[in-house]
Amino acid sequence: MKKYETLVLGPIQANCYLLWEDHHVMIVDPGSKNPAVREHIESAKGIVDAIVLTHGHIDHIEGADFWAKEYGCPIYISELDEPLLYDASLNCSAMFKEAFTLKSKVNNIMPGIQKIGAFQFHVYDAPGHSEGSIMLEWGPYLICGDVLFQMSIGRTDLPGGSNSKMTHTLQFIKKLSPELIVLPGHGPATTIQEELLHNPYLY
Template identity: 35%
Template sequence: MEWIQLPLGPLQTNAYIVYNNEGSCLIIDPGEEKNKIIQFVQKKRLQPKAILLTHAHFDHIGAVDPIREEYSIPVYLHQAEKKWLPNPSLNGSAIFEGVQPIIVKHADQLFTKEGELSIEGFQFYLLETPGHSPGSVSFYFEEDGFIIVGDTLFEGGIGRTDLKGGQEQQLLKSIHNKLLTLPNDTYVLPGHDGVTTIGKETDHNPFLHVRK
């Protein structure tokens, strides 16, 4: 299994494309700039199978409909945010100056509980990691040693909790109970900025140490 990080849009939100030896791929958090995603897919001759969303904030969903329509693939989102995609007030696009309202069609499939999942031949664990938003989830690819965490955990930081449904204590609980229990060499693929590891954040992330 391989992955590529594509920073997209003015906020440089990280989309991820996870692909296997057979040429199938999952597209995670296509926030904007659909052409960059399509160009990579074409370059690698991949076949997209689904769009997975770590959560439904506007900077993670802007290219969802164009990519969904381009490849006729389903969109997956946690049920706690099932109303967010078409609602700018919920997805946050209505409250930021200079941001156009983002209206996306509803998800085709809803995550209802955490556990091991198989989607189009991709095996991974869905971990519920709320706090940044009510329906924030992380996708843990155990055999390949990486986890895609959205805006839950960053290198040297944690997700903001001042948007709708955000809760700091819930976020810290998610990080400590769901993420920091993973092997130290697990790569953490965040929604913004660079890749880190569980061990590095356990040892050096000041937000986690101050609030333990």
């Protein structure tokens, strides 16, 4: 049975998602080492299959090393955003706080239907906020990182950002099922339908 939990982590208040397939867990965008992650997983006797990063900015990756070691699980990110993990300027940690680079090796996640552990996703390339931003369609959910927010979109002025590519990505989002529940990288959940009706960037 699919379900998700949202944990708001780190000083920039990024959403970390725990995706559940029965007792199997996927950690999406662990932005810190906050023990709430462990508490939620262990209280339900979760088995962590992997960590997936929607993109490579600091507020979504800072806990990845810690949790990968804690659970002995692989980390996945798009090939285009992998360089951000190892460069404090590109991942914006040098801008916001102490410089951070990932120590772990990672696996690249490709667009299309992908299976990781107990989880099957449709992975979409979604450049604009960063060159290698991805979205994951998982059952009724669209986990979209910092591409789309309730009534807003991700900024395009950080390294790898592009207004023109964001525009293209938003045109793609408009073609997705309006019933999809959007799980963004910051702020509350929404739906494609609600954003089509009220988000000025999707008019």
